[in-house]
Amino acid sequence: MPIRVIIELTETERETLDDIIKKGHDWRERDRAMTIKLLSQGLTVSEVAKQQGYHEETIRRRRRLWKKKGFCSLPDQPRSGAPNKLTDEERQLLKTWVEQEALTSRALLSRLEERGAADICDKTLHNELKRMGFIWKRTRYSLKKNAIPKGSNKPDRTLSN
Structure with missing residues (x-):
C-alpha cells in the first residue's frame, strides 16, 4: 500500500497555484505547480508521476523542495554556464x-x-x-524585380472562323 503524504495548503496558496497553472508564463513552473496541487488533493507520488509522465523521484524531489522553499521552488533556478563575454x-x-x-x-x-x-x-x-530586445535581420541587396517580364510558355491561341 503506497504511503500518502498530503501537502496541506491554505486557501490563498491553492488560489495562487491555480493562477500559476492557468496563467503562468513558464511551462515548467506550471507543471511544478500542478504537481503540488495534485499532491495536495491526496494523490500518491506514483499516481502523480503516472499522470504527469515523470519518474517518481522527480515528484518526491518537488515535494521536498515545496516543503523547504514553498513558492520559491516553482521557478527554474539559475544554471551554470560560460561567463558573459561582454560587460x-x-x-x-x-x-x-x-x-x-x-x-x-x-x-x-x-x-x-x-x-x-x-x-x-x-x-x-x-x-x-x-x-536586449532588438530584432536582427539580414539586409536585402535588392528589392527590384526584373525590368523585363518573362514571356509565357503557352502558345498563342488564334480564333479561326
Whole structure:
C-alpha cells in the first residue's frame, strides 16, 4: 500500500497555484505547480508521476523542495554556464550604437574591438542584441524585380472562323 503524504495548503496558496497553472508564463513552473496541487488533493507520488509522465523521484524531489522553499521552488533556478563575454558597460555601448544608427554586425564588432572589448563572434553579438530586445535581420541587396517580364510558355491561341 503506497504511503500518502498530503501537502496541506491554505486557501490563498491553492488560489495562487491555480493562477500559476492557468496563467503562468513558464511551462515548467506550471507543471511544478500542478504537481503540488495534485499532491495536495491526496494523490500518491506514483499516481502523480503516472499522470504527469515523470519518474517518481522527480515528484518526491518537488515535494521536498515545496516543503523547504514553498513558492520559491516553482521557478527554474539559475544554471551554470560560460561567463558573459561582454560587460554591462559594453552592452550599454552596443545598445546606444544600435539605437543611434543601423549598423552591420561587422561595424559593431569593429567598434567593440576599438574600445578594447572582448573578442566575440558574430553569433554572440546577435544573441546579445536579441537579449536586449532588438530584432536582427539580414539586409536585402535588392528589392527590384526584373525590368523585363518573362514571356509565357503557352502558345498563342488564334480564333479561326
